[in-house]
Amino acid sequence: MDYSKLTLSEEDALKAQIFTCWSVPIGLPFSEDLLVRVKLQLKPDGSIENLEMLDHVKMNTPGKEKFRTLADSVRRAIQLCNPLKVPTSGYERWKNMILNFDARDMLGG
Numbered sequence: 001m002d003y004s005k006l007t008l009s010e011e012d013a014l015k016a017q018i019f020t021c022w023s024v025p026i027g028l029p030f031s032e033d034l035l036v037r038v039k040l041q042l043k044p045d046g047s048i049e050n051l052e053m054l055d056h057v058k059m060n061t062p063g064k065e066k067f068r069t070l071a072d073s074v075r076r077a078i079q080l081c082n083p084l085k086v087p088t089s090g091y092e093r094w095k096n097m098i099l100n101f102d103a104r105d106m107l108g109g
Contacts, residue, residue: 005093015099017084022077024106025069033058033067034103036074044091047083051075054098074101 006014028034037054053059053075059068086094 006097010087010094011097011099014084014086014097015101018074018077018081018099018101019106021080022073022101022106024103025066025073028066028070028103034070036067036071036101036103037098038074038078038101039098040078040096042084042086042095042097044095045083046086048078051078070103 039050039052039054040048041050043049053071055067055071058064059071061067
C-alpha cells in the first residue's frame with residue numbers, strides 16, 4: 001500500500017484535530033523517545049476503518065510502561081476524534097496514512 005501522500009498542511013490539520021482530543025499523560029520522562037507512530041486506514045467519510053500502532057514491540061517492552069501509556073493515550077485521542085474531518089477530494093491520497101505524534105511537540109518541550 002502507498003502511504004502518506006498528504007500534503008504537509010493536510011497532515012498538520014489532521015494532527016491538530018487529534019491534538020484537541022489528546023490528553024498527554026502527566027510525568028513523561030523527556031529524556032526518552034516520545035514519538036508514537038500510527039497507521040490509519042480511513043473510509044471516505046473520515047471514519048476509521050483500521051488503526052494500527054506501529055511501535056507495538058516497544059509498547060510491550062519491560063521498562064517502557066511510560067511509552068505504552070503515551071501510545072494508549074494517542075490511540076484514545078484518535079478514537080475520540082473519530083470520524084476525522086478529511087479533505088473533500090483526493091480519497092486515494094489520504095485513505096491510508098502514517099501519522100507521527102511526538103509528545104514533546106504537544107508539551108512544547
